[in-house]
Structures are given as structure tokens and as C-alpha cells.
Amino acid sequence: MATVGALGLLSACGQSSHSSSTHAGAITPGQGQHQAAGMPGASGPGHAAGSAPGTSPTPSMSMPMSPPSTSTPTSPVAGNAVTIKNFAFAPATLKVKAGTTVTWTNQDTDAHTVTSAGSGGPLHSAALATHATYSHRFTQPGTYHYLCTIHPFMTATVEVTR
Structure with a gap:
């Protein structure tokens, strides 16, 4: 064809x-x-x-040889907010103290979820529409991996310390 x-x-x-x-x-x-x-x-x-x-x-066209960069910091970032934008969680790794409430805000036009990777994790948001938020208070130290169940390539981590 x-x-x-x-x-x-x-x-x-x-x-x-x-x-x-x-x-x-x-x-x-x-x-x-x-x-x-x-x-x-x-x-x-x-x-x-x-x-x-x-x-x-x-007319000539030039095509990029690689996808546009959507790099996010790989080292932990302190704070209590995660932005969902361009099909990525930013920062990719957030470091907080136990007792901190983290809030995710969807700035994409597509819906996204914030869901613990694996079973039994504490993160279980509904699908977040544009500008919607989801918050969770982390009470126990540990490393919490999460993803968007709609777009499973979107992953990130919250590191909780004492």
C-alpha cells in the first residue's frame, strides 16, 4: 500500500x-x-x-532526531507539591519529612491518577481532570513509588524521612 x-x-x-x-x-x-x-x-x-x-x-522539513526533552531532576527535591505536566510528575523524586501533606496538581489537559506502584500502597487518587488536586499525608518514613494508571510510563517517588 x-x-x-x-x-x-x-x-x-x-x-x-x-x-x-x-x-x-x-x-x-x-x-x-x-x-x-x-x-x-x-x-x-x-x-x-x-x-x-x-x-x-x-518545501524542506527537518524532523527532530529525538523526542523533546522533558527532563526532571533525578535527585530528591524538598517541598510538598508535585506538578503533573507534559505527561510527567515534577519533581520525579520528592523528599519530605514524616507528617507532611503532599499535593499533586494536574496541569495537563489529559486526566491522570496518582497511584501507589505495587499493591497496598497509600496513594489512590481518582482520575484528576485539568487543575484538579489530590493530597496525601505521609506519616511513616519510607520510599513510596507511584504512577499514573492511565499512563503507566509516568512514574515518580516520594521519599519520607523522620
Whole structure:
């Protein structure tokens, strides 16, 4: 199956049937596919084969090679608030003293939960809508790992000391 879009005709499998030494960076149709107007190698005015040297017949695009950074501090941060934003808990590790109440605030447009990882943990929020909060008072020292059950890749920790 082929996909037709702003960049022309592309093979759905993403493999090229031509040598990389010819037409470096050019997109050519694979076996059984047809040349589309505006593709490199197409003939006629305004096409790559008929373009003046140094000009580009189609707009260029640059794609990031890695996802945008959503880094959060890895060392424990003191305080009593956790922000849920950009599908991450910030700080990723919060350090508090026993007796502290921690409040999570969802600043994403998607709903999130604050739920203890594993069974028997103390954190069990409902799905938090945008701007909703959830609070829990930590009374016992320990390390409490938690996640969003809707988006399990979202994880964080609260470290409780005496």
C-alpha cells in the first residue's frame, strides 16, 4: 500500500528500492509504484529534474532526531507539591519529612491518577481532570513509588524521612 501526501509517494514499508549512491536524499517509487508529479526525478516544469540548480521544488522539513526533552531532576527535591505536566510528575523524586501533606496538581489537559506502584500502597487518587488536586499525608518514613494508571510510563517517588 502506498501513501500519498505533501512529500509525494512513499513506500509504506519505508524501504527503498534504489541505491543510496544515486540521487542522495531523493525519493523514488518502489517496484510497482508510479512516479508522482513533483517527485525528484519527475519531468516537466517545476519538478526536480527541471528545477534550476540550487532550488528546491518542494518545501524542506527537518524532523527532530529525538523526542523533546522533558527532563526532571533525578535527585530528591524538598517541598510538598508535585506538578503533573507534559505527561510527567515534577519533581520525579520528592523528599519530605514524616507528617507532611503532599499535593499533586494536574496541569495537563489529559486526566491522570496518582497511584501507589505495587499493591497496598497509600496513594489512590481518582482520575484528576485539568487543575484538579489530590493530597496525601505521609506519616511513616519510607520510599513510596507511584504512577499514573492511565499512563503507566509516568512514574515518580516520594521519599519520607523522620
